[in-house]
Amino acid sequence: MNRLYRSLVVIRAAAAFGAGLSGLAVSVNAAEPAQAAKPDVARGQAIATQVCAACHAADGNSAGAAFPKLAGQHAEYIVKQLKDYKTQPGAKAPARNNPIMAGIAGALSDQDMVNVAAYFASQNAKPNYARDKNDVALGQKIYRGGIADKGVPACAACHGATGMGIPVQYPRLSWQWGDYTVAQLNAFASGQRANSEPMHQISSRLNEAEMKAVADYIAGLH
Numbered sequence: 320m321n322r323l324y325r326s327l328v329v330i331r332a333a334a335a336f337g338a339g340l341s342g343l344a345v346s347v348n349a350a351e352p353a354q355a356a357k358p359d360v361a362r363g364q365a366i367a368t369q370v371c372a373a374c375h376a377a378d379g380n381s382a383g384a385a386f387p388k389l390a391g392q393h394a395e396y397i398v399k400q401l402k403d404y405k406t407q408p409g410a411k412a413p414a415r416n417n418p419i420m421a422g423i424a425g426a427l428s429d430q431d432m433v434n435v436a437a438y439f440a441s442q443n444a445k446p447n448y449a450r451d452k453n454d455v456a457l458g459q460k461i462y463r464g465g466i467a468d469k470g471v472p473a474c475a476a477c478h479g480a481t482g483m484g485i486p487v488q489y490p491r492l493s494w495q496w497g498d499y500t501v502a503q504l505n506a507f508a509s510g511q512r513a514n515s516e517p518m519h520q521i522s523s524r525l526n527e528a529e530m531k532a533v534a535d536y537i538a539g540l541h
């Protein structure tokens with residue numbers, strides 16, 4: 320995706336964001352309980368359609384690797400990420416540093432994070448596939464068995480044999496865009512994404528070819 324398209328998307332989304340959320344906020348704030356209650360999936364869908372769809376698509380199956388797929392991701396993980404994009408009191412930077420998502424997450428109440436996460440979690444992820452046959456053999460080896468002499472554990476140990484993760488603890492990875500997965504592994508390694516010590520350790524031990532191979536395998540995993 321080129322730069323111009325990217326900034327157009329951002330502008331369009333920002334406009335939709337302002338218009339959509341302010342309207343929604345007025346109608347709901349008065350009735351909103353102080354504590355996060357059960358998810359309101361219908362409200363989550365309204366937020367997804369008006370705010371998130373420009374980048375992640377209305378059903379969470381984003382059109383390309385610039386934006387991660389959210390469809391079928393565990394709700395608790397989505398909520399954690401939205402919180403991690405916000406700068407917490409006393410911190411200099413958010414644990415997960417991304418200017419676009421900082422603005423978006425910063426405008427969501429805790430309850431709306433729960434609502435929109437429940438909506439995306441309820442959507443079906445669309446199948447993806449591995450692009451490069453040579454990569455896939457190495458990727459599968461790393462995913463299933465790790466790299467013993469570098470101290471890299473098997474991804475499957477936490478993310479599961481089919482990449483579905485475990486709700487609350489480990490995110491789903493399967494069918495995610497490969498380039499997005501590589502970008503996250505690099506972000507964990509560099510510390511730009513500082514919200515998981517295990518993933519920092521693991522990513523720091525992978526070279527670029529290994530990251531690409533395992534990400535390509537994950538894209539087709541199910």
Ligand code: HEC
Nearest residue numbers: 328329332370371374385386387397400417419420423435
């Ligand atoms: C202008 C585009 C844009 C909009 C609108 C947008 N996002 Fe994002 N989102 C991104 C980008 C870019 C990333 C990847 C950022 C990174 O590398 O950390 C992302 C990442 C995320 C992630 C992390 C996913 C993962 O697998 O870890 C979540 C969760 C998320 N967005 C939720 C939302 C929700 C909910 C909304 C609507 C309220 C939304 N986003 C609106 C661009 C957008």
Ligand code: HEC
Nearest residue numbers: 472473474476477488489490500503514515517518521533
């Ligand atoms: C010890 C458990 C563990 C192992 C082993 C592990 N992970 Fe993770 N991984 C996690 C946790 C926990 C998170 C969520 C971090 C957070 O809260 O943001 C995560 C997040 C990720 C993400 C971010 C997903 C997203 O949507 O942004 C990617 C990509 C990832 N892991 C890839 C891998 C790969 C590839 C391997 C194997 C080389 C691996 N992980 C091994 C625990 C693990």
